[in-house]
Amino acid sequence: MARGRSPGYEDQREMILSRAAQLFALRGYTATSMNEVAEACGLSKPTLYHYFRDKYSLLVNIAEGHVSRLEALVDEVAREALAPEPRVRELIHRFVEEYAGAQHAHRVLTEDVRFLDDADRARVLDKERRLVESFAQAIGELRPELAAAAMTKPLTMLLFGMINWMFTWLRPEGGLNHAAMAPVVADLFFGGIPAVRPPGAGADTEAAH
Template sequence: MVRIRTSAYDEQREAILSHAARLFAERGYPATSMNQVAEAAGLSKSTLYHYYRDKYTLLVNIVEGHVSKLELLVDEVAGENLTAEQRLRELIRRFVEEYSGAQHAHRVLTEDVRFLEEADRERVVVKERRLVAGFAQAIQQLRPELDAASLSKPLTMLLFGMINWMFTWLRPDGGLNHEAMASVVADLFLGGVPAVRPPALVPLSTSS
């Protein structure tokens, strides 16, 4: 007989992932046990195994789930009728908004992805490359001449450097929230992009 999953079942799975992400973010993946996850979720260990067979499965679901949500945001923005600047601003806004509610999952993605097995890690890397490509395309649309100098991707990585590590210093109870910072990041980046000049290419040395 096929067991039908209910909405309550899916909600419990998501709640477990949330608790596990917090513990992995605070303690590190290797130092967190299934007993600790069960305790944090208010479940017995046997009940926890009903939802996830082991700690590694939790890690895969946290990391892949988080990056898949970001991937969906890129696809949604790409499907909207926006100018180049509007597209980039909207990407920044939606990413920062997503990070605001997924700080633990994001920390797990940045710090614990190395514990994934090769096939799982490669699947996540492919998704991350799609995220980079989505931003790079928006930058290329904004300043096409920079792509000829192969700067679209480096500029994208600089932008990710601003938003990806915001969770390390931005406090929810501080004077600035994520919504305000998304606008600041967009202004700072878009204000600087027009000033970028393609560097002179360094000729490759030839051996005699």
């Protein structure tokens, strides 16, 4: 009879993925060893191999897990049945706030996906394409003429350009955090610079008008 998993198995597994993502993000996937992952986790190598068979398995789980969590956010927002603009705004907010706790995993996804084999990379990229399609569909419903001109995907990619690279400059210890930046990104996307309000000034600004 197969031995069941311990109650803390999933928590331990997520801890390992988090520490591995941090090492991969800071040192690079190829420069990080399983010895270093085990040390960062406070585990022996045999214990680490109980959870993941090799470093490649860590990479697959980090990249695919990050995209899968974003897919889950898209599904949650879809169930709210929002109108197109509020839907895109909510998606932006959810994604930006998700990145606040997933900066290392996101860096691994953007920089190390090239180390995945063809089948694994195709699966991850397919998930990413579905994320783009979800945003593009909402934009198309808001502006049908843009959908007719095949502009919704380019606009989505421009939006993702703002969101996806925030990890390169936005620091948790800085004056702005991800929660403050989410509405700024949404305002900038929908209205350009004239629509951007300083964080925390939205209600006062609207009242003044």
